[in-house]
Structure formats: structure tokens, C-alpha cells
Amino acid sequence: MKRLVSLIIGLLAICGLLAYSSAQLERSSGSTGDKVLNLYNWGDYIDPGLLKKFQRETGYHVNVETFDSNEAMYTKINQGGTHYDLAIPSEYMVAKMKRAHLLQPLDKSRLTGWHNFDPQFLNQPFDRGNRYSMPYFWGTLGIIYNDKFVKASQVQHWQDLWSPKFRDQIMLIDSARDIMGMALITQHQSMNTTDPQKLRAAEQKLNQLAPNVKAIVADEIKMYMVQDEAAIAVDWSGEAAEMLANNHHLHYVVPSEGSNLWFDNLVIPKTAQHYNAIYAFLNFMSRPANAAQNAAYIGYATPNAKAKALLPKAIRDDRQFYPTQSTIDHLQVYRDLSPAKVELYNDRYLEFKMHH
Amino acid sequence: MTKRKTWLYFIPYGLWLALFVIAPVALIIYQSFFDLGHQFTFSNYSTYFQSATYLKMTLNSVWYAFLITLFTGLISYPTAYFLHQLKHRQFWLLLVILPTWINILLKAYAFIGIFSQAGLANQFLTFIGIGPQQILFTNASFIFVATYIQIPFMILPIFNALDDLNPAFVNASRDLGASNWQTFRRVIFPLTLPGVKAGVQAVFIPSLSLFMLTRLIGGNKVITLGTAIEEHFLTTMNWGMGSTIGVVLIIAMIIVMTLTGDQRPKGGTPR
Numbered sequence: 278m279k280r281l282v283s284l285i286i287g288l289l290a291i292c293g294l295l296a297y298s299s300a301q302l303e304r305s306s307g308s309t310g311d312k313v314l315n316l317y318n319w320g321d322y323i324d325p326g327l328l329k330k331f332q333r334e335t336g337y338h339v340n341v342e343t344f345d346s347n348e349a350m351y352t353k354i355n356q357g358g359t360h361y362d363l364a365i366p367s368e369y370m371v372a373k374m375k376r377a378h379l380l381q382p383l384d385k386s387r388l389t390g391w392h393n394f395d396p397q398f399l400n401q402p403f404d405r406g407n408r409y410s411m412p413y414f415w416g417t418l419g420i421i422y423n424d425k426f427v428k429a430s431q432v433q434h435w436q437d438l439w440s441p442k443f444r445d446q447i448m449l450i451d452s453a454r455d456i457m458g459m460a461l462i463t464q465h466q467s468m469n470t471t472d473p474q475k476l477r478a479a480e481q482k483l484n485q486l487a488p489n490v491k492a493i494v495a496d497e498i499k500m501y502m503v504q505d506e507a508a509i510a511v512d513w514s515g516e517a518a519e520m521l522a523n524n525h526h527l528h529y530v531v532p533s534e535g536s537n538l539w540f541d542n543l544v545i546p547k548t549a550q551h552y553n554a555i556y557a558f559l560n561f562m563s564r565p566a567n568a569a570q571n572a573a574y575i576g577y578a579t580p581n582a583k584a585k586a587l588l589p590k591a592i593r594d595d596r597q598f599y600p601t602q603s604t605i606d607h608l609q610v611y612r613d614l615s616p617a618k619v620e621l622y623n624d625r626y627l628e629f630k631m632h633h
Numbered sequence: 634m635t636k637r638k639t640w641l642y643f644i645p646y647g648l649w650l651a652l653f654v655i656a657p658v659a660l661i662i663y664q665s666f667f668d669l670g671h672q673f674t675f676s677n678y679s680t681y682f683q684s685a686t687y688l689k690m691t692l693n694s695v696w697y698a699f700l701i702t703l704f705t706g707l708i709s710y711p712t713a714y715f716l717h718q719l720k721h722r723q724f725w726l727l728l729v730i731l732p733t734w735i736n737i738l739l740k741a742y743a744f745i746g747i748f749s750q751a752g753l754a755n756q757f758l759t760f761i762g763i764g765p766q767q768i769l770f771t772n773a774s775f776i777f778v779a780t781y782i783q784i785p786f787m788i789l790p791i792f793n794a795l796d797d798l799n800p801a802f803v804n805a806s807r808d809l810g811a812s813n814w815q816t817f818r819r820v821i822f823p824l825t826l827p828g829v830k831a832g833v834q835a836v837f838i839p840s841l842s843l844f845m846l847t848r849l850i851g852g853n854k855v856i857t858l859g860t861a862i863e864e865h866f867l868t869t870m871n872w873g874m875g876s877t878i879g880v881v882l883i884i885a886m887i888i889v890m891t892l893t894g895d896q897r898p899k900g901g902t903p904r
Binding site for chain 2: 346348445448451453491492493494495497500501504505506616617619620623624627628630631
């Protein structure tokens with residue numbers, strides 16, 4: 278009897294496990310029904326209200342699945358077996374996916390909102406003529422400071438971080454390209470340089486920063502800054518927006534001498550199936566009212582000029598997230614470097630981390 | 634008939650071994666011989682052994698793993714010994730094992746809360762008049778948290794070894810006039826040494842490649858081989874180099890296993 282019971286329990290457990298995993302598998306490959314759109318997005322990167330509105334208007338149900346790094350998204354789409362209709366990679370990943378033939382060109386004749394975009398955010402080196410991508414949000418790399426410990430005038434430029442006043446007070450985002458890029462800018466070099474000597478010089482420059490560096494961390498940087506753990510951080514504007522919302526002592530500065538300009542973009546991967554839904558969604562999202570609603574919800578800067586005009590003045594004129602034109606002119610977009618060059622950046626960066 | 638049955642029993646184990654042990658290791662070794670252009674090469678290994686950065690990182694990893702194992706051992710042996718004397722020892726043991734049910738990431742975040750500027754530890758330091766200190770992002774806090782996480786894995790094998798110890802040996806030792814210390818040093822400790830060795834294996838090897846804690850608690854001030862592997866697989870996508878470091882780690886593990894393995898000297902027990 279006892280044996281029978283344990284046998285039955287065992288069988289039930291196995292059945293449950295199988296049912297669960299098959300449900301998981303089904304979920305993670307996107308639904309293949311008729312009136313749906315499978316969107317592969319970063320976590321919490323779209324106003325859920327807009328998805329409901331889209332469904333009410335068009336009848337298409339949006340399945341959202343999330344990823345937490347460009348690389349993870351790339352691997353999943355590259356492996357196949359998924360049915361994503363739209364994905365939102367960053368700019369260097371658009372170039373990489375394009376080269377790997379993972380993207381389908383946009384049919385411009387089916388897009389109705391293209392004229393809403395600010396031309397300075399179109400036709401970027403990662404996708405000339407925007408053949409494959411529609412910009413979703415843009416942002417910068419900059420300095421976050423806490424006005425309890427630091428005066429605004431003390432941290433307007435990258436070079437200010439090297440000041441001995443900030444000993445053990447700075448947190449850096451753990452990203453080779455961005456931190457090396459910051460050092461390159463202080464030396465008046467391009468953030469896209471592949472000259473080993475210039476990168477070596479940038480590493481030496483970073484080594485001088487080491488006494489000021491409290492930690493090199495990833496997402497946790499937001500939590501630390503909100504909790505006043507450090508006075509200064511170097512991070513992306515998107516992360517900064519979240520920090521500022523949770524601690525009003527924090528401020529964000531984009532150094533006027535230059536920084537990175539990044540884009541997140543809507544693209545159609547090779548795995549797409551629901552083309553009517555895709556174009557309906559792209560047109561829906563590029564409508565000024567919807568783009569403005571999304572920008573107000575996420576807190577990032579919208580490349581949609583008409584949508585920006587609809588935003589409240591306090592957001593529109595916030596120099597932290599919509600810097601002045603002269604600052605924008607100094608921003609640099611990352612070019613997609615060959616793996617060997619990426620490695621060059623990472624090796625120098627790893628050596629800096631070892632030093633520190 | 635019986636022979637066929639035993640063979641059947643081996644199937645799940647054999648499948649498991651082939652799929653989850655042999656295949657991944659073989660794949661890692663295979664990958665380590667390819668460069669970024671998918672060409673067969675030995676260059677990953679020559680880069681590794683010629684790079685001061687990687688060699689220093691290896692030394693770092695071994696040194697920190699050693700420290701973590703040492704502190705874990707120093708805490709675990711007396712704890713296991715003490716637990717073993719208690720009346721409801723299975724219950725107390727359960728309490729020791731309980732923290733392992735909690736995800737390591739959650740535990741790390743809990744320590745961030747405790748060690749941060751406004752955290753409990755600093756509140757206490759302020760209370761006793763020392764004033765707040767920088768605790769997070771120091772080597773000491775990294776070793777502390779790593780030790781905390783590893784302790785149950787050291788206590789368990791030592792506790793089991795103590796459990797297996799025949800009390801008659803201890804009684805005999807006492808009867809023959811040995812002091813408590815002598816009994817411990819000559820009888821109890823040598824007989825529970827296999828437990829200590831198993832504990833060292835269970836702690837040292839995972840400690841070699843810790844990477845989540847080096848960032849969360851160590852603020853990347855402690856760089857171990859795990860950090861480099863993560864970077865090669867996720868950022869540079871140089872799987873060859875990442876695998877090479879993986880192979881080095883596997884070799885390091887084999888060395889540790891051999892050093893701590895059972896080497897029964899032939900011809901009688903050692904005195």
C-alpha cells in the first residue's frame with residue numbers, strides 16, 4: 278500500500294513537472310495564434326497601458342517576453358525556435374544582428390509615423406538610412422551625483438572625477454566600452470578608437486582614477502546611489518532616471534565635452550510571422566500621443582520630435598535627459614567593432630580592474 | 634538474469650554521466666582550442682600562460698579560495714564537534730542547513746543591507762562609539778560573506794564523520810589514560826579527517842570561481858577567474874578564451890581532489 282502511494286505521488290510529480298515545463302516551453306517561444314504580436318523587450322520597458330490601448334484599437338494581443346542583455350537576446354533569436362515579431366536591441370547589437378542576417382528590412386511604405394522623428398536621431402552609422410531599425414528611445418552616459426556630498430559645480434566634466442577630493446567615492450558601471458570610452462574622452466580621443474596605444478593610454482588614465490573608485494558594479498548601482506552609499510556614479514541616463522525618481526538629492530550631468538549617445542531600436546527579427554500586427558504596432562508606437570505617454574512612463578528621452586513637444590515642459594526642458602544642442606553635437610555613437618577589437622577594450626579594462 | 638538487471642540499473646547513471654558530466658567537459662576542452670575566427674589554435678593557452686594579468690588572477694583566485702576554506706574550516710570543525718555533543722543534534726543540524734535553502738543572490742543582497750553605510754553593522758559601530766566604517770567593497774567583507782555561505786557545506790561532512798566515529802575508540806583512549814586533548818589529537822581528529830577533506834573539496838572548489846559575490850560584495854575589487862570567464866562568455870563572446878580558463882579551473886580542481894583524496898598508506902594504519 279505504502280509503495281503504491283509513493284508510486285502514485287512520484288508519477289503525479291513527474292506529470293506536474295512535464296506539464297509545467299511544456300507550458301514554459303510554449304510560453305518562451307511565443308504564441309503562434311492569429312491576432313497576436315510577440316514583442317521581445319527589456320524588462321519594464323513599455324507602458325502596459327499602451328499595450329491595452331493597442332489591443333482595444335486593433336484587436337491584436339501583445340505577448341511581451343523580456344530579456345536582460347543584448348547578448349542574451351541575440352543568442353535566443355540566433356538559435357531559432359522562437360517566434361518573436363519585434364525586438365528592441367541597442368544600436369551596436371542592431372549592426373551585429375544585421376551582419377548575422379537576423380533582421381528583415383522595414384517596409385517604409387507601410388510606416389505612417391516616420392516624419393514624426395527628429396532627423397538627428399535617424400540615419401545613424403549603425404543602420405544607415407534606417408533600413409532595419411526604428412528608434413525607440415535614446416540616452417547618454419553621464420555622471421550622477423548626490424547634492425548632499427557634492428556641489429554641482431564640482432562635477433560638470435569627466436576630468437573632475439580624477440580630483441583627489443573624491444577619494445573612494447565613485448561607483449562605476451561595470452561596462453568595458455563605457456568606462457574606457459570615458460577615459461578616451463578625457464584624452465580627446467574617439468570613443469570608437471581601435472588604436473592599441475590609445476587604449477593603453479586610456480587604461481593608464483583609468484589606473485590613476487583607481488583611488489577614487491569605490492566599486493565597479495552593475496545594476497546594483499541604482500540601489501546604492503538611492504541609499505546614499507556613494508557620492509558619485511558613472512552610469513547611463515536610463516538608469517539615472519530611475520535613481521532620480523527614488524532619491525531627490527541625486528542629479529544627472531552629461532559632460533559637455535562629449536559622451537556616448539545610445540539608442541534602443543525596434544527591429545523585425547527573422548523569426549517574425551505577424552506582419553500586419555508588426556506594422557500596426559510600429560505605427561501605433563510612433564504616433565506622438567502614444568510615444569509621449571511611453572516616454573513619460575519610462576523616463577527616457579524619445580527620438581520622436583512631435584511626441585517630445587507633447588511632453589510637459591518640466592520634462593521637455595530637463596537638461597539632464599534632453600541636453601542642449603551643443604552637448605548633443607559632442608555625443609558619439611558606438612560603432613560595432615570586430616570581436617578582436619572588442620576584446621582589446623575588454624583586456625585593457627580587465628587590467629584596470631585588476632589594478633584597482 | 635541478475636547480470637542483465639544490474640546493467641539496467643546503470644542506465645540512468647550512465648546517461649546522466651555522459652550528458653551532464655562528460656559531454657560538457659569535452660565541449661569546454663574542444664572550445665578552448667578555437668580562436669575568435671573559429672580556427673583551430675593553441676594560442677588561447679599560450680596567451681593565458683604568458684599574460685601577467687591571467688596569472689595574477691589565478692593566484693588571486695587560489696589565495697582567496699584558500700582563505701575562505703581556512704576560515705570555513707576554523708569555524709566549522711568546532712561547530713560540528715559541539716553540535717555532535719548536543720541532545721537534539723539533528724534539529725540543530727537542520728538549523729545549520731536551513732540557510733542553504735535560500736538563494737545565494739538573496740543572501741548577498743541581505744548582506745548588502747547589513748554592511749551598507751546606513752546598515753545594521755554601521756549602526757552598531759556608531760552606537761559603541763567607533764563611528765561608521767566602509768565595510769562593503771572590502772576584501773574582508775568578501776571573505777566574510779563567502780565563508781558564511783560555505784559553512785554548511787563544511788559542517789555537514791565533518792558532522793557525518795563524527796557521527797561515524799565509533800565511541801568505543803574514544804572510551805578506549807580515555808581508559809588507557811589519554812587526556813582530553815590527547816584523545817582529540819590522536820584519535821578523534823585523525824579519524825574524522827576524511828570529513829574535513831570532503832569539506833575542503835566542497836568549499837575550495839566552488840570558491841575558486843566565485844564571481845557574483847566578487848561584484849556584489851567585493852565591488853570588483855577582488856577579481857577572480859570567474860570574473861574573467863563571465864566577461865569572455867557574455868561581453869567579448871570569446872568562448873575559446875573563456876573555455877581555456879575553464880579548463881585551467883578543471884585542472885586546479887583535479888589537483889585539489891588528488892591532494893585531499895584518500896591516500897591510504899599500504900601496510901597498516903599510520904601511528
